Amino acid sequence: MQCDICGKQDVLYSTLIEGVEMQVCSACSGYGKVMKRVAVKKLQLIANEKSMLEHPAPSAAVSEVVVDTYHILIRNKREQLGLKQEDLAKVMNIKLSLMQHIEQKKFKPNVELAKRFEKQLKIKLVELYREDFEQSKGKPSDALTIGDIIKI
Numbered sequence: 001m002q003c004d005i006c007g008k009q010d011v012l013y014s015t016l017i018e019g020v021e022m023q024v025c026s027a028c029s030g031y032g033k034v035m036k037r038v039a040v041k042k043l044q045l046i047a048n049e050k051s052m053l054e055h056p057a058p059s060a061a062v063s064e065v066v067v068d069t070y071h072i073l074i075r076n077k078r079e080q081l082g083l084k085q086e087d088l089a090k091v092m093n094i095k096l097s098l099m100q101h102i103e104q105k106k107f108k109p110n111v112e113l114a115k116r117f118e119k120q121l122k123i124k125l126v127e128l129y130r131e132d133f134e135q136s137k138g139k140p141s142d143a144l145t146i147g148d149i150i151k152i
C-alpha cells in the first residue's frame, strides 16, 4: 500500500483531509483527521518504530520547509508547460482533488511531496530553515504520535 500523498510505502492511516478520505503515511496524516489505522502486520509496525528509535532526529538545527508561494509556483509552471491539473495529478500520481487543493492553497504539500513537484516541474519549492533547538524542544506538538494512534 502506498501513501496517497507522497507515494511512500509505509504504515497507512485512513485520514480525512479537506473532506476527502485518503490513505496516507504517518508523516502525511498530520494534514487531516486520522480516522483509523489501515490494518498492517504488527511486526512491520514494530520494525518501523524500532528504526525510528535507532535513528533519532538530529538535535539541531536546520530543517526543510516548503515555501509559502508553492501554489503559485506550481500553477505557473504547470500552465507554462501547457498541462491541465488532471495531467499533472496523473504524472504526480495524486488525486485530482488534492491537486486542486494544492493550487488553491488549501493544502500545503509536505517536504516529500514538494520535492516530487520540484523534480517533476524543475522548480524550487523547498528551502532550508534554521531552527533553534531550545525553542523547538519546548514547542507543543498536536500531531498524533504512533502511540496515540494505536490507542485509538
Ligand SMILES: [Zn+2]
Pocket: 003, 004, 005, 006, 007, 008, 024, 025, 026, 027, 028
Ligand atoms: Zn505520505
